[in-house]
Amino acid sequence: MSIKKIDYSLYLVTDRSLVPSQKTFLGQIERALEGGVTLVQLREKDTETGSFIQLAFEVKELTRKYGVPLLINDRLDVALAIDAEGVHIGQDDMPLKQARLLLGPKKIIGVSCNTEQEAEIAIRDGADYLGIGAIWFTSTKKNIKTPLGVEGLQRILKSMQEAPIPTVAIGGISAKNACELITGSNTGKIHVDGLAIVSAIMAAEDPKIACQELFQLISSSLSSLGLKLNTTVDDALDFAVEACKKIKSTTPMVHHITNYVVINDNANATLAVGASPIMSTNRQELDQLATVNGAMLLNMGTLNDVDMMILAAQVNARNKNPVVLDPVGCGATTFRKETLARFLNECDLTVIKGNAGEILSMAGLGGKSRGVDSVGENEEQLMVNAVKLLARQNNCVIGLTGPTDYVSDGDRVFAIDNGHAYLPLITGSGCMVSSIVACFAAANKDDYLLATVAGILTVTVASEIAAARDYVNGPGTFRAALIDELYNVSNSPDLIKHYAKLRCIK
Numbered sequence: 058m059s060i061k062k063i064d065y066s067l068y069l070v071t072d073r074s075l076v077p078s079q080k081t082f083l084g085q086i087e088r089a090l091e092g093g094v095t096l097v098q099l100r101e102k103d104t105e106t107g108s109f110i111q112l113a114f115e116v117k118e119l120t121r122k123y124g125v126p127l128l129i130n131d132r133l134d135v136a137l138a139i140d141a142e143g144v145h146i147g148q149d150d151m152p153l154k155q156a157r158l159l160l161g162p163k164k165i166i167g168v169s170c171n172t173e174q175e176a177e178i179a180i181r182d183g184a185d186y187l188g189i190g191a192i193w194f195t196s197t198k199k200n201i202k203t204p205l206g207v208e209g210l211q212r213i214l215k216s217m218q219e220a221p222i223p224t225v226a227i228g229g230i231s232a233k234n235a236c237e238l239i240t241g242s243n244t245g246k247i248h249v250d251g252l253a254i255v256s257a258i259m260a261a262e263d264p265k266i267a268c269q270e271l272f273q274l275i276s277s278s279l280s281s282l283g284l285k286l287n288t289t290v291d292d293a294l295d296f297a298v299e300a301c302k303k304i305k306s307t308t309p310m311v312h313h314i315t316n317y318v319v320i321n322d323n324a325n326a327t328l329a330v331g332a333s334p335i336m337s338t339n340r341q342e343l344d345q346l347a348t349v350n351g352a353m354l355l356n357m358g359t360l361n362d363v364d365m366m367i368l369a370a371q372v373n374a375r376n377k378n379p380v381v382l383d384p385v386g387c388g389a390t391t392f393r394k395e396t397l398a399r400f401l402n403e404c405d406l407t408v409i410k411g412n413a414g415e416i417l418s419m420a421g422l423g424g425k426s427r428g429v430d431s432v433g434e435n436e437e438q439l440m441v442n443a444v445k446l447l448a449r450q451n452n453c454v455i456g457l458t459g460p461t462d463y464v465s466d467g468d469r470v471f472a473i474d475n476g477h478a479y480l481p482l483i484t485g486s487g488c489m490v491s492s493i494v495a496c497f498a499a500a501n502k503d504d505y506l507l508a509t510v511a512g513i514l515t516v517t518v519a520s521e522i523a524a525a526r527d528y529v530n531g532p533g534t535f536r537a538a539l540i541d542e543l544y545n546v547s548n549s550p551d552l553i554k555h556y557a558k559l560r561c562i563k
């Protein structure tokens with residue numbers, strides 16, 4: 058094993074007290090290794106030296122079998138005795154400088170940090186990685202005073218981004234929050250390199266299954282961040298082509314709660330790109346639908362039962378389905394403004410896709426929402442600022458549609474100059490874009506920004522091809538041709554590459 062080239066992505070920290078009855082400590086570790094753990098820390102707080110060394114030898118035999126490094130918590134003597142790959146030390150353990158002197162330069166030394174200052178000192182003194190925590194409260198460690206949260210983690214990472222070393226986050230991490238944590242750690246320059254986990258693995262009925270799920274979530278989040286920092290127009294277009302194919306091959310169900318005016322067009326557009334629409338508004342089946350949905354679309358056009366809409370968004374988020382909100386007319390009335398605030402506060406939204414008026418009004422940048430139509434021309438910088446700001450504030454992707462469409466996840470911004478002038482002449486064309494974005498998000502969960510770009514491109518390119526048909530001579534014939542061309546474009550997605558007028562805005 059090549060020392061110091063460590064994969065920190067899924068880091069198991071052991072705790073014997075959490076092993077379920079009927080299971081053994083070594084058995085749980087071996088199943089975790091089978092499931093993809095990339096690094097193991099043996100953490101024993103009350104074990105006598107002799108027994109600790111015996112146990113460490115047994116764990117080392119397992120980690121060696123799977124080619125995974127083993128670190129010992131706190132006890133340098135035990136690490137030396139069994140020739141472990143390194144140690145992990147806390148702020149109250151042996152100081153890093155002395156530990157380095159005793160272990161030499163080749164051993165891994167990780168240091169627990171809870172503040173920017175602790176991180177700075179550990180980096181200065183030669184730590185190989187930092188364990189940053191606790192992110193959230195956890196019953197595994199009792200004396201946590203104030204958890205850092207995702208913001209605290211990002212703050213520490215920002216403080217060290219000019220001279221970074223690898224980092225892992227720890228404390229209260231599970232499959233439920235792993236993606237959110239990795240994505241939220243991104244400073245634009247660096248992000249966390251892995252997650253250190255105790256109870257979600259040690260207490261699992263089957264650590265292999267738990268680790269396979271965690272590994273998949275962590276690696277897809279990390280790789281989408283890798284993509285994130287330098288996505289090009291070509292990357293986005295390649296993604297769009299593949300994203301179309303993925304909808305066709307997976308036929309995700311997209312649960313719409315949408316408005317009276319567009320419901321039929323939205324269902325047909327969803328079918329045309331290869332997804333499966335369901336338009337239920339009944340509370341009694343929300344839970345069950347969420348277990349099969351690929352995504353949820355919430356459209357604020359008709360607001361009959363806001364509580365039901367919020368429940369639907371929440372249950373879909375719990376089932377890891379992306380939730381796309383179309384904030385139709387959100388600035389038009391006090392009721393709509395208050396309802397939007399509830400969606401933003403009570404739901405975990407994945408994408409918000411509105412017209413220029415809606416998005417500018419949300420961003421407080423001077424937009425006037427006039428019911429359902431857009432306010433027209435705006436300067437590009439205003440649009441870019443609005444989508445970036447809102448994406449950061451709401452930790453989601455923002456899509457703004459208009460003569461030029463803008464999409465941002467807070468870091469990357471794309472502009473789309475496609476779309477025919479007939480689009481705003483048919484009612485609900487913006488709602489149709491949101492439906493299609495939900496279809497793309499449903500089948501392409503690895504990068505919601507690119508899924509949103511792909512969805513908008515599909516509709517706007519289809520609109521140009523539809524308008525060029527010789528029998529199309531107004532909004533009525535255009536509306537039918539648009540559904541046809543959504544079908545054709547999604548079956549021949551290279552058309553997107555051919556027609557796309559996509560720009561990446563730095």
Ligand code: 3NM
Pocket residue numbers: 070169170188189190191192194195196197198227228229230253254255256257
């Ligand atoms: N160290 P779980 S939190 C061992 O903040 C440990 O440094 C922490 O356990 C720190 O994954 C923690 O079960 C316990 O939440 C993490």
